[in-house]
Amino acid sequence: NETAKAELGRATWKLLHTMTLRYPEHPTQDERDALSSYLHLTSRLYPCGECAAEFQELLKAFPPQTVSRLAASLWLCSIHNKVNERLGKPSFDCAHLDETYDCGC
Amino acid sequence: NETAKAELGRATWKLLHTMTLRYPEHPTQDERDALSSYLHLTSRLYPCGECAAEFQELLKAFPPQTVSRLAASLWLCSIHNKVNERLGKPSFDCAHLDETYDCGC
Ligand SMILES: Cc1cc2nc3c(=O)[nH]c(=O)nc-3n(C[C@H](O)[C@H](O)[C@H](O)COP(=O)(O)OP(=O)(O)OC[C@H]3O[C@@H](n4cnc5c(N)ncnc54)[C@H](O)[C@@H]3O)c2cc1C
Ligand SMILES: Cc1cc2nc3c(=O)[nH]c(=O)nc-3n(C[C@H](O)[C@H](O)[C@H](O)COP(=O)(O)OP(=O)(O)OC[C@H]3O[C@@H](n4cnc5c(N)ncnc54)[C@H](O)[C@@H]3O)c2cc1C
Numbered sequence: 001n002e003t004a005k006a007e008l009g010r011a012t013w014k015l016l017h018t019m020t021l022r023y024p025e026h027p028t029q030d031e032r033d034a035l036s037s038y039l040h041l042t043s044r045l046y047p048c049g050e051c052a053a054e055f056q057e058l059l060k061a062f063p064p065q066t067v068s069r070l071a072a073s074l075w076l077c078s079i080h081n082k083v084n085e086r087l088g089k090p091s092f093d094c095a096h097l098d099e100t101y102d103c104g105c
Numbered sequence: 106n107e108t109a110k111a112e113l114g115r116a117t118w119k120l121l122h123t124m125t126l127r128y129p130e131h132p133t134q135d136e137r138d139a140l141s142s143y144l145h146l147t148s149r150l151y152p153c154g155e156c157a158a159e160f161q162e163l164l165k166a167f168p169p170q171t172v173s174r175l176a177a178s179l180w181l182c183s184i185h186n187k188v189n190e191r192l193g194k195p196s197f198d199c200a201h202l203d204e205t206y207d208c209g210c
Pocket of ligand 2: 110116156159182184192194197205
């Protein structure tokens with residue numbers, strides 16, 4: 001069921017991008033550890049097994065950047081672009097993150 | 106911006122419910138710890154601050170049940186119903202979880 005897999009992917013990317021764009025601009029070490037753990041746990045618990053395996057490989061090759069909001073959101077944008085590339089999807093211009101993800105908070 | 110907040114909520118609930126419905130039927134202690142940590146980190150990092158605070162309170166009052174897939178998915182369904190109640194939304198019949206959440210995996 002490719003439709004369900006795609007819907008789950010869209011929902012997850014939305015949460016993850018919005019999260020990095022609300023992450024502190026100057027995080028504490030504890031906040032940095034929280035984001036890093038959260039991303040690693042997401043890659044373990046993600047319901048699509050093939051996607052989870054792919055995400056785990058990406059996290060190994062490109063460890064999460066958590067030093068600031070900008071670093072985290074650009075890191076995630078580049079990871080999403082690597083998934084896009086593998087799936088034959090167009091690359092996203094990471095300069096447009098702010099306009100695309102608004103959590104309304 | 107209530108529309109953005111609602112979209113983020115829908116995306117997040119979709120990921121969380123699908124995750125608990127793919128969680129192992131007989132998890133190891135390590136898998137149980139992973140789900141519990143994941144939920145607590147979600148409540149810290151969730152981009153809507155008011156929602157995050159509410160979720161943290163719920164996790165304190167009703168600690169995640171991680172002993173099995175059934176326990177975890179029914180626990181999450183009841184937590185979502187508590188949020189529904191607070192927001193004046195109808196309660197969801199947790200007997201329909203399986204039909205509603207298909208990850209297509
Ligand atoms: C961690 C993870 C791993 C995945 N692995 C796989 C896999 O191995 N196989 C598989 O079939 N599917 C996988 N998926 C699902 C896949 O990435 C897509 O979500 C799904 O195919 C739906 O694609 P889409 O074209 O609707 O856009 P999506 O890729 O879901 O993106 C949603 C929207 O985000 C925006 N966007 C696109 N690129 C970026 C970017 N780089 N940065 C910020 N915003 C962007 C665009 O507006 C786009 O419409 C994975 C999903 C996740 C979350
Ligand atoms: C952790 C968390 C806390 C939140 N706290 C707040 C808050 O404090 N204030 C606020 O304004 N918004 C909050 N939200 C957002 C809010 O819960 C809704 O997501 C949002 O209002 C959109 O609602 P909706 O009517 O589209 O359905 P949603 O509640 O988003 O549900 C999406 C779909 O899931 C199904 N569903 C409904 N109930 C259940 C259930 N119990 N179990 C399984 N499936 C179900 C239905 O098919 C429903 O259409 C929170 C979201 C999350 C994830």
